[in-house]
Amino acid sequence: MSTSSTSISTPVSGHATTENETLTLADEVKKYNTVELISYLKSQDLELSETALKILENEEVDGRAFLKMTEQRFRDYGTCCKACRLRQGV
Numbered sequence: 001m002s003t004s005s006t007s008i009s010t011p012v013s014g015h016a017t018t019e020n021e022t023l024t025l026a027d028e029v030k031k032y033n034t035v036e037l038i039s040y041l042k043s044q045d046l047e048l049s050e051t052a053l054k055i056l057e058n059e060e061v062d063g064r065a066f067l068k069m070t071e072q073r074f075r076d077y078g079t080c081c082k083a084c085r086l087r088q089g090v
Contacts, residue, residue: 032063052077 032040038053040063055077061069 026067029063030067032066034060034062037061037063037066 029037029040034057038056041048041053041056056066059077
């Protein structure tokens with residue numbers, strides 16, 4: 001009779017995961033629509049300006065688009081620096 005052990009990793013957003021289905025923060029963020037992304041960014045206490053958040057809203061940037069944004073794109077929007085650092089950390 002074999003015994004199988006399953007290790008539990010630290011959950012993201014309260015979801016318990018096993019070693020076979022690890023959910024990263026990037027996996028979670030890419031599911032966000034624009035409203036959810038902006039809410040998440042606000043919750044991270046990044047001191048992003050309302051102007052920067054409004055740009056994300058007006059451009060309808062969702063989680064998937066946010067993760068694909070380049071530093072140049074952030075500069076083009078005038079939101080570089082804090083948003084770039086967050087994206088690099090995700």
